[in-house]
Amino acid sequence: MPLKKKIKAYLLKKIASQKSIDFDIKDAKNVLFLRYDRIGDMVITTPVFREIKLVYPHIKITVIASTANQDVLTITLMLTILLRIIRIIYSVIYLHY
Secondary structure, eight states, rough: OOOHHHHHHHHHHHTTTTTOOOOGGGSSEEEEEEEOSSEEEHHHHHHHHHHHHOOOOOOOEEEEEOOOHHHHHHHHHHHHHHHHHHHHHHHHHOOOO
């Protein structure tokens, strides 16, 4: 295993091995997601980001991901923006009739 991967694995193990802490997410200001797994896992996780943002709009969401997962996030963001635009156009068209 290359040194870079060994360092990442070590750091993730250290972070993950800490005792879990009970907290109330509504009091959080920032949420960090570490996603160094496969693309399918990221695809399944992206709705979680959206739902957290809908329920807690004040929370800043940060995702640290692999390069492949970065593409998934970029495409998801573009699709989300496109869907918002389509909904606005749809509502404008049907409000005028």
